[in-house]
Amino acid sequence: MRQTFFIGILIVGVVGGIIYFLWTIGAALYEDWVMGKDVNKIKADQQQRRKERLEESRKRLDNGCEHVFGQTLGGFPLDACRKCGLQRERPAGPCDHVWKPANEPVPCSYCEKCGKRYVSPTIRDDPHSESS
Ligand SMILES: [Zn+2]
Numbered sequence: 001m002r003q004t005f006f007i008g009i010l011i012v013g014v015v016g017g018i019i020y021f022l023w024t025i026g027a028a029l030y031e032d033w034v035m036g037k038d039v040n041k042i043k044a045d046q047q048q049r050r051k052e053r054l055e056e057s058r059k060r061l062d063n064g065c066e067h068v069f070g071q072t073l074g075g076f077p078l079d080a081c082r083k084c085g086l087q088r089e090r091p092a093g094p095c096d097h098v099w100k101p102a103n104e105p106v107p108c109s110y111c112e113k114c115g116k117r118y119v120s121p122t123i124r125d126d127p128h129s130e131s132s
C-alpha cells in the first residue's frame with residue numbers, strides 16, 4: 001500500500017514535470033510568435049508609409065513642369081527646379097517653397113508663397129544679404 005502511494009507521488013511528479021516543461025516551451029514559442037507578428041506588422045507599416053511618401057512626392061512634383069534640378073544660376077537653391085521653382089524634396093517646415101529669382105544686385109530668390117529669401121551660401125557674406 002505504501003509502495004503504491006510512493007509510485008503515485010512519483011508519477012504525479014514526473015507528469016507534472018513534463019507538463020511544466022511543455023508549458024514553458026509553449027509559452028516561449030507563443031512569445032516568439034507574438035513578437036514575430038509585431039515585427040512583421042512594424043515592417044509592413046514602414047513599407048506602407050514609405051510607399052505613401054513616395055507617392056506623395058511624386059504627386060507633388062507632377063505639376064506639368066519638366067523639372068530641371070541642379071542647374072541653377074547663383075542665388076537660386078540648388079535643389080529647386082529652375083523652371084517652376086519647386087524644390088526636389090519637400091523642405092522641412094510649413095511652407096513648400098516655390099522659388100522665384102529676384103531682380104536684385106545680389107543674386108537671390110524669394111519664395112512666392114511665404115516670402116523667404118534665399119541667397120547662395122557663397123555670397124552670404126555680402127553685407128546686403130540677410131542670413132536666414
Ligand atoms: Zn519644375
Ligand SMILES: [Zn+2]
Nearest residue numbers: 095097111114
Ligand atoms: Zn516658402
